Amino acid sequence: MTNPKITLSELDTPLKVLFTGYLTAVAIGYLFALIQILFTHGMADGKFGLSIDDIVYSYYGSM
Numbered sequence: 001m002t003n004p005k006i007t008l009s010e011l012d013t014p015l016k017v018l019f020t021g022y023l024t025a026v027a028i029g030y031l032f033a034l035i036q037i038l039f040t041h042g043m044a045d046g047k048f049g050l051s052i053d054d055i056v057y058s059y060y061g062s063m
Contacts (some may be wrong), residue, residue, distance in 0.1 A: 010018065019035035042050045 008019070011019075038050050041054045041058045042048060044054040045051060
């Protein structure tokens with residue numbers, strides 16, 4: 001039995017829009033999650049930007 005491969009160029013326009021919309025929503029969610037982590041934990045060590053020290057201070061506390 002052969003395994004037929006379906007490529008994106010063979011799909012109809014509604015399915016292409018569905019896949020594109022899904023990937024766009026996931027990408028926007030990922031971007032907002034990164035921004036939220038940056039603003040939540042990014043200033044834990046007193047400097048702007050996310051570093052290992054920020055994560056340590058946020059989850060372990062100051063040593």
